Amino acid sequence: MVSRVIPVDQFDLVIFGGTGDLARRKILPGLFRRFLSGQMPEGARVIGAARSDLDDAGFRDMIGQAIEEFGGEETADKDRLAAFLECIHYVAVDATGEGGWAQLKDLIRENVVRAFYFSVAPSLFGALAERLHGHGIADRNSRLVVEKPFGRDLETAKALNATLAEHFQEDQIYRIDHYLGKETVQNLMAVRFGNILFEPLWNNHYVDHIQITVAETVGVGGRGGYYDKSGAMRDMVQNHLMQLLCLIAMEAPNQFEADAVRDEKLKVIRALQPVDFHHIVRGQYDARGDEPSYREDVENPRSHTECFVALKCQIANMRWSGVPFYLRTGKKLKGRTSEIAVVFKDLGHSIFEGDEKRHRNILAIRLQPNEGIDLQVTIKEPGPGGMRLIDVPLDMTFADALGDDVDEATDAYERLIMDVIRGNQTLFMRGDEVEAAWAWTDPIIEGWQTRNDVPKHYDIGSTGPEDAMMLLHRDGRRWREIKG
Template structure:
């Protein structure tokens, strides 16, 4: 389906890594699929001394490698390149924004300003746009991290909010655009089968994991001042938790969905600083081996302080204080240099109250739902079935929703979906300011306690993190999914 109307997509940080790896490949895929209005234009903005031809050569060299598995259609690529313009812009020069305004004068339709820059530039860019009248009939996309804590996040939101109305601001979290997350909503709210079970009476525990094999790569300076709690928990993990735990919205319009997510975030049980050691584990990777390759310790990575106390791993036990989820533990986990690259949600249902079929029917996790977000996107329902042969011997089997096998259409990448939503003015999959504030308020006691305490627990690269993360689950009679398997 084509976008509703003409647009101009202005990409600040147009030569940056995010633009090359995610944003321009996503726009190309939308273009190739016929989802962009023919009159839509892309204007890349950066400080590099390039003309349009030089920038397009840069795009050819750096974007094609990141296009999806289907590869490049050269005809589609040529017509996509025709959409792109380039404007050299120095944020410190007001006259450069006049030049940008002049470059956009002949463009019709909605203007989208995508800030693929560091958060320190968000406010200066917004003020400069307003100074030349470019904040009217416009939408602005803000990448994470939006601030360092609640105070700095509010400062950015206050400043941006003076220039753009809340309905113009799109705070992007790409995990919300992933196909399995969308299918989780469909599964819950489109089928009578799961809704009666989606509550404390039938759910034993829920795990949400985002694990990476990669280290900090070239982001050592950034990451050492951020850490896993700010980089992943405050946004991605809490957003996924709110999607899993939310009440059914009365419709799928933007505020109905976000109102329900907000209620979950506000219902998170506050963490008493005295209890943080019991419900929160932080770790930092040391040297180890991943898939046969030796990798260095975090403290020796480029840009990282040798005595750094920054966490590269976080595991949390979270509780939601409402009628649906009271008493059900949610275990959140994220880390770098772990044993595998995986993002998944695991819903462990309670065992049957009595079994005439033997002890296997009473074991925890006999019935579970696993929503895999990456690397392959699937939803798998585990249950028990009789093994062939004599006797009533039960074995775990699973039912798969493998999207690539069932649906002929190719799956839409998260950034592609979210960029189309921005262009078409759909806010449901973007984070509202009050959601962001609620998330920061909940994580701040942990941030403050860790800032005042000792170093993170060490774990070897290529493992699943500190042993304390497994011990935390063991106290509740459960384990992480990979430990059971």
């Protein structure tokens, strides 16, 4: 089987914050992989822009070291790495002043795709957008990539959207969420809308409930200062989990086109009902041995910020009325798992005498680790002794099923950056999506503050607070296992 790769046009990609951690760990190693795969056309250029006083040679040395550290096995090809580094340039730019902008304008070419990646704090977005416009560096055909957080509440999200809209049209703005670049997330739409097997069953007549879990084994690490002001609700639920919820619940768009897809996602967010505070659990991990607690990690002994959230929500529309969606995310948990599980209803009647076990079909979409999809089905247990039923998965791990056609090294960032160059906004959030998500999230956070809600404590290496288990047990259901 031969993969068909859509080519990209000639481009200049400017990375503001080009010396930062994200550029070094993700963006530039990802672009090197696209270079190796032949997706970067000959002559394409990547321009780093930051405050550091570097020249092209100094920046290339920095990026070469970063690629060797974070790039994987492909960095063994030193000749190809050297050829890629020849595509790299650097300009020292003052984001809030005038230094370096004339040099950047002279370096940018005419008649190529111009893309600008804002890998900087949101407080600099306005200054950068204003100077790109004022110096004539960005034109109507330019593209702007912005990283989350897209605000910290509805008010700041609106202000951020308004700032960007002063100099860029909505069809030029690419709000990047790397979760949407994962192979399995994109396959959600293929599975749902490309197979007649599932679409007739994708509703409240056949689906009992849906679980979305993003579990991490790591703590807050060096992000303590940021994270303690944000928390899991802002950092994960409002964007990553919300987007997964939209993709699993949305109606079929009339075509696979950016605004058609995003229109349907927006309808899901607007149909989300307010969440009762009894249906939300917040948590913080405790210390274990030499491993510090959350409060020690963020150096705030009185912190009430959550690093774990579990909640039950409902979508008020004809398709999903009565079907609960259970969302769960947390740090320092038992295992690293990102999964969407569609749990179908029980059979109305079993014809098999003596079979008292509940058998359910479950479609599980694994985002990490080992991206893939499996469908749990009920079969006869092999061997003599009568009709004994067992549940087994029909497993499609992409690397096993597709072999060489799966590029395991491909990172979500590099897929999405190539979509920017192609001008495809399908997997990027629109401004009204972001604002609608905050409009649903804000009352939950405000409710915690009003009630002076205190997170429940849980053990490192567990599945989270006991109250999160009860969230499903009260409904006669159970969370799927987080595997260590």
